[in-house]
Amino acid sequence: MGSKNRAIILANRQYVISAVFIAVIVIFVIRLFYLQVLNVDYRDWADSNAFLKRTIYPSRGMIYDRQGRLLVYNQPAYDVMVIKREIIPFDTADFCTTLGISYEWLVKRFKDITNKQLNPGYSPYVPQVLVPQLSVQEYGAFQEKLYKFPGFYVRNRTLRDYQYSCAAHILGNVGEVGKHDIEEDDYYVQGDHSGRSGVELSYERDLRGEKGIEILLRDAHGRIKGQYDNGIQDIAAIPGKDITLAIDIELQAYGELLMHNKIGSIVMIDPTTGEILCMVSAPSYDPHLLAGRHRGRNHDVLAKDMHKPLFDRSIMGTYPPGSTFKPAQGLIFLEEGVINQHSLYTCNRGYTYTGGKPACHRHSSPLSLIPAVATSCNSFFSWGLRDMLDNRHRYKTIQGAFDRWKDLMVAMGYGYTLDIDLPGEKRGYIPNSRVYDNVYHERWTSSTVISIAIGQGEVTATPLQMCNLAATIANRGFYITPHVVSKIGAEDIPSEKTVKHFTGIDREHYDLIAAGMRLSVIGGTCYGANIPDIEICGKTGTAENPHGADHSAFIGFAPHDNPTVAIAVYVENGGWGANFGVPIGRLMMQKYLRGNIPPSDLNLEERMISTSTIQFYTANGL
Amino acid sequence: MAYRKSVWKSLDHTILILYLFLVSYGWLTICGASYDFDHVFLFDIFGRPGMQLVWIGIAFLFAYIVFSLEADFYDVFSYHIYITVMFLMLLAVFFAPNIKGSNSWLVIGALRLQPAEFAKFATALTLSKVMSEYSFDLGRVKYFGTVIAIIAIPIILMFLQNETGTAVVFLAFFLVFYREGLSGYVxxxxxxxxxxxxxxxxxxxxxxxxxxxxxxxxxxxxxxxxxxxxxxxxxxxxxxxxxxxxxxxxxxxxxxxxxxxxxxxxxxxxxxxxxxxxxxxxxxxxxxxxxxxxxxxxxxxxxxxxxxxxxxxxxxLEPHQQKRILISLALEEDPSGAGYNVSQSLIAIGSGGLLGKGFLNGTQTKLKYVPEQDTDFIFCTVGEEQGFVGCLILLIIYLWLILRILYLTEKQPILFKRSYGYAVASILFIHVLINIGMTLGLTPVIGIPLPFFSYGGSSLCSFTILLFIFLRFDASRKERQQSNDFTRMGTSRKHL
Known part of the structure; x- marks a missing residue:
């Protein structure tokens, strides 16, 4: 009975055992359901394990000048890669001489590559860059011997190359992206290249194109095992767009030649379109220096140069505009009714109201606006400013008067950036009444600020703004936002880069100023720019500055009717405006309008090229 | 002749089909696991799928022989089988070369044999034999000692072979003892x-x-x-x-x-x-x-x-064993070291999703992220390529097989054969528990194969022998039942 009962109890244990088995399987199923169905992270982990998403780099857009001449293109370069796992002992002496590297450099480079701290992506199975950016010649020599060095490979990539050795500031250069770029734009990853300055930077999004992705399979050791899904999932790269500049590269090269051994800038604008025809900043550098393997080293040298060749003076240099400011003053006085065509002011070799300062040179007196512009009379414009600021019948306060003055200056393009399509443009400086209120505790008169009437004192402007003034006068009352790029691909640049700005000043006032500037060339300070059959209008400037000799400046446009070119020349420490500004302006105008320099001017050209201002700059500066 | 025919007729078809299903599913998975994107030699005799085909053939041969023998053969010769296998294991302790840290492989020419695998069915037979003795009582010191000794000998030999993982399998016999009277408190x-x-x-x-x-x-x-x-x-x-x-x-x-x-x-x-x-x-x-x-x-x-x-x-415990236990308790994470296997295994299985990536399309297994993926970690390949559905089917097949064995065993009136049936079910269960459990990160990593599924001749043959001895016992039960029915029918006719 007992044993029978026990047998039944024991037989029931089959259910306990079965229940245990079922329970375990149920637990497994629940766990699997969690792992495979509920949790989606594992799929991503698996993908990041197995898929190596290799970027396909698009080719960067080319850059052409206004005549369709190729300026910037891509050139193949070759990186020597190494797969550490595959190398066998090799002839290091031969290796080093072929690549032109030292044995010590090679040893250090190997150490750096295998250092996981410096190179987090290191794996002995994965190719690593050993010697970057071989030239075609170096590559040729190395390739012949490649069979001797198993484990070493060559990877193709592209480098920027330049057809001409000029226009470095406009073209800009391409360099490796920094941490900041990567944070700001998730398009970039470590090791990418992007435009660092010039058009390369401001048109980066058009030039760079779109990266493609190639999905490769990678095994547990990091070895590539082929394409995923036969490349169906890959994304092709979209090449960058080509860019056409408004710049005429020959004009640019000629400008750079003339500015040789000088510090300063030449800007030429087509006033009808706002296109910048050339924009020289001197001293400049060869753009080839900042492409290729030695970019870092060359950049250091250029950055340390005392004449700051990397600094684009045409848009970043803020100078006292000097007498090139006077046409703008004349326009304001006319617009505000302070003077008219016939108003006369006296000049007694200086502005007598404040005891002969600013001083002036010898010319007939009294005189009206047109001869005042032509002779660049300081007193005339000082009297004008006094009549505008100190006349309480016209304006209730000096502040009101001055801010009106400032607003008109701003309308002519001063005081703020012109929004040129290049990075780093400076705004220059036009003060408003608050500035003087703060400095002079609200007790100031025209005499306090009189030097701004002749473009000295607080006011500064970039050569681009000076040229823009010439363009505004050429257009008799408006300017179009200056720009260096005319076409992206086959399309014009967006219209917000070519906005037409009206100054709000009457056209007839402009005609007077233009007449003054024409007179200046025919028989005034710009006589040096007087050439037959082209009606050049101009205005010299001689800007005093605390750094040494006066800066020599010139603005102008031509021809007098329906002008097609405006120019500003600014030569630091060049002395009188007529010393450098006017002759360089004359040569540039002829180069652009005629295409060549007449034989009669070759002497002048020769003198301009061979004269250096840098010596006496240093003599005065140091 | 008539007798032979009836033995094969009495073979349990359900288990046979489940067995064939597991072996073929296993073979396909081994194909998937050893498939390389670079070279496609599925039927290469020197590749693992090819070798496994040879092993499957040998296993079928074993199945045929095992099933053809009289059921009483195993009763009579169980001790002999046990002693032979133990002797082979002892040989392995002294003569086996070191392969992956263990000395469990006897190498005879091209043939490699792992006697520890065969210890499973030998011990199961012997234990059943002892337990079926007339006066057997687990409570008596004599029998208790004998039982412990029978289990302890192969375990000790495995320790000497550095094959500690397989020793865990012998815990399975406690389920047999439980069924035959061991207190539930244990x-x-x-x-x-x-x-x-x-x-x-x-x-x-x-x-x-x-x-x-x-x-x-x-x-x-x-x-x-x-x-x-x-x-x-x-x-x-x-x-x-x-x-x-x-x-x-x-x-x-x-x-x-x-x-x-x-x-x-x-x-x-x-x-x-x-x-x-x-x-x-x-x-x-x-x-x-x-x-x-x-x-x-x-x-x-x-x-x-x-x-x-x-x-x-x-x-x-040994440091590496401590580490494995801590990892399975999620106390330590060491994705690049000892935890590598488990974390890669989870990634492979987890990335399979509901329906899997498809046969031969698993990236984690193909690109060798999961180690030992055709032997101990073969379940990862199923998880990645067949997904949740494939895993579910496999688990259900195992559960079905084990429950079917229990069901048939309970019909077995002879204690020896019943104990053996429980031993078979428990051994299969503990393999599934540990093997799949470790790929799911639920149990510590112990290198034991998935029955009928993992690559390997010794394990496939030993599991086949284990299962077919059971099937032979079941067949003889059916035969006797039929003949009993026949006799009963005969006697009743007489009475009539």
């Missing part, structure tokens, strides 16, 4: 020991509140619950049980209330509750004049004593 005790160890290792150093060690508290609460559960099991809701419960709740409540005002070590509260319940049980035992309640009271003290031993025992 299994519960074993289970408690595992749970306590996990709690102590995982939560022993976790401090809640000011002083309370979470692990110790959980163990104390668990042992209170177990003692109360046992008391309840015997006495239902009698008056003393109820009063004990009320007293315990009072103490626990006092502790909780006190904790609102002063920092309380809840472990102390739990200990006080344990002490009170032990005193009460002793008093009750004295009152009822029985030792039973004293034993129950002892359980709680043994539990606490065990807790103290856990850390000491854990310290005795």
């Amino acid at each position: 299994l519960v005790g074993g289970l408690c020991a595992i749970v306590y160890s996990i709690l102590e290792l995982k939560y022993g150093k976790v401090i809640v509140g000011e002083y309370t060690s979470l692990g110790t508290l959980l163990i104390a609460i668990l042992s209170i619950l177990i003692t109360q559960g046992i008391v309840y099991y015997y006495d239902r809701f009698t008056y003393p049980v109820r009063s004990l419960l009320i007293i315990l709740l009072l103490f626990a409540g006092t502790g909780l209330t006190a904790s609102l005002f002063i920092p309380v070590n809840f472990v102390t509260v739990a200990y006080v509750c344990l002490g009170v319940s032990a005193l009460f049980l002793c008093y009750y035992s004295f009152k009822c004049w029985t030792w039973r309640y004293v034993y129950i009271a002892l359980i709680s003290f043994v539990s606490l004593a065990f807790r103290l031993c856990v850390n000491y025992t854990f310290g005795l």
Whole structure:
């Protein structure tokens, strides 16, 4: 009975055992359901394990000048890669001489590559860059011997190359992206290249194109095992767009030649379109220096140069505009009714109201606006400013008067950036009444600020703004936002880069100023720019500055009717405006309008090229 | 001739089909696991799929031979088989070369044999044989000693071969003992020991509140619950049980209330509750004049004593074993070191999703992220390529196979054959438990194969022999039943 009962109890244990088995399987199923169905992270982990998403780099857009001449293109370069796992002992002496590297450099480079701290992506199975950016010649020599060095490979990539050795500031250069770029734009990853300055930077999004992705399979050791899904999932790269500049590269090269051994800038604008025809900043550098393997080293040298060749003076240099400011003053006085065509002011070799300062040179007196512009009379414009600021019948306060003055200056393009399509443009400086209120505790008169009437004192402007003034006068009352790029691909640049700005000043006032500037060339300070059959209008400037000799400046446009070119020349420490500004302006105008320099001017050209201002700059500066 | 025919007729078709399904599914998975995107040589005789085909052929041959022999053969020769296998294992201890850290492979020319695999069915046969002796009683020292010795010998030999993983399989026999009369307390005790160890290792150093060690508290609460559960099991809701419960709740409540005002070590509260319940049980035992309640009271003290031993025992394990245990308890993560296998295994399985990536399309297994993916970690390939559905089917097939074996075993009137049936089911179960459990990160990593599925001749042949001896026993049961029916029919006719 007992044993029978026990047998039944024991037989029931089959259910306990079965229940245990079922329970375990149920637990497994629940766990699997969690792992495979509920949790989606594992799929991503698996993908990041197995898929190596290799970027396909698009080719960067080319850059052409206004005549369709190729300026910037891509050139193949070759990186020597190494797969550490595959190398066998090799002839290091031969290796080093072929690549032109030292044995010590090679040893250090190997150490750096295998250092996981410096190179987090290191794996002995994965190719690593050993010697970057071989030239075609170096590559040729190395390739012949490649069979001797198993484990070493060559990877193709592209480098920027330049057809001409000029226009470095406009073209800009391409360099490796920094941490900041990567944070700001998730398009970039470590090791990418992007435009660092010039058009390369401001048109980066058009030039760079779109990266493609190639999905490769990678095994547990990091070895590539082929394409995923036969490349169906890959994304092709979209090449960058080509860019056409408004710049005429020959004009640019000629400008750079003339500015040789000088510090300063030449800007030429087509006033009808706002296109910048050339924009020289001197001293400049060869753009080839900042492409290729030695970019870092060359950049250091250029950055340390005392004449700051990397600094684009045409848009970043803020100078006292000097007498090139006077046409703008004349326009304001006319617009505000302070003077008219016939108003006369006296000049007694200086502005007598404040005891002969600013001083002036010898010319007939009294005189009206047109001869005042032509002779660049300081007193005339000082009297004008006094009549505008100190006349309480016209304006209730000096502040009101001055801010009106400032607003008109701003309308002519001063005081703020012109929004040129290049990075780093400076705004220059036009003060408003608050500035003087703060400095002079609200007790100031025209005499306090009189030097701004002749473009000295607080006011500064970039050569681009000076040229823009010439363009505004050429257009008799408006300017179009200056720009260096005319076409992206086959399309014009967006219209917000070519906005037409009206100054709000009457056209007839402009005609007077233009007449003054024409007179200046025919028989005034710009006589040096007087050439037959082209009606050049101009205005010299001689800007005093605390750094040494006066800066020599010139603005102008031509021809007098329906002008097609405006120019500003600014030569630091060049002395009188007529010393450098006017002759360089004359040569540039002829180069652009005629295409060549007449034989009669070759002497002048020769003198301009061979004269250096840098010596006496240093003599005065140091 | 007629006899032969009837033996094959009595072969259980369900198990045969499940077996063939597992072997073919396994072979396909091995194809998937050894497939390389670079070279496609599925039927290369030197590749693993090709070799496995050869092994499957040999396994079928074994199945045929095993099934053709008389059922009594295994009864009579079980000791001989056991001794032969043990001898082979002993040979392996001395002569086997070191392959992947273990000396378990006997190498004879091109043939490599792992006697430890065959120890499973040999031990199962022998144990069943001993247990079927007329006067067998697990409670008697003589038999208990014999049984322990039969299990201990192969385990010791495996330790000597550095093949400790396979030794875990022998825990399976405790299920057989349980079925044949081993007290359920041993299994519960074993289970408690595992749970306590996990709690102590995982939560022993976790401090809640000011002083309370979470692990110790959980163990104390668990042992209170177990003692109360046992008391309840015997006495239902009698008056003393109820009063004990009320007293315990009072103490626990006092502790909780006190904790609102002063920092309380809840472990102390739990200990006080344990002490009170032990005193009460002793008093009750004295009152009822029985030792039973004293034993129950002892359980709680043994539990606490065990807790103290856990850390000491854990310290005795090899460092790599400690690491594997800590990883499976999610106490340590070491994705590039010892935890690499498990984390890659989880990634492979988890990335399979509901329907899997498709046959030969698994990236994790193809690109060798998961190690040992055609042997111990073969389940990863199923998980990645067949997804949740494929895994579910495989688990159901295993469960079906094991439950079917239990079902057929229970019909077996002969103790020897019944014990053997339980041994087969338990061995298969523990392999599935450990092998799939480790790929899912639920059990420590122990290198044992998935039955009928993993690549490997020794394991496939040994599991096939194990299963077909069982099928032979089942067939002979059916035969006898039929002949009994026949005789009964005959006699009844006579009576008529």
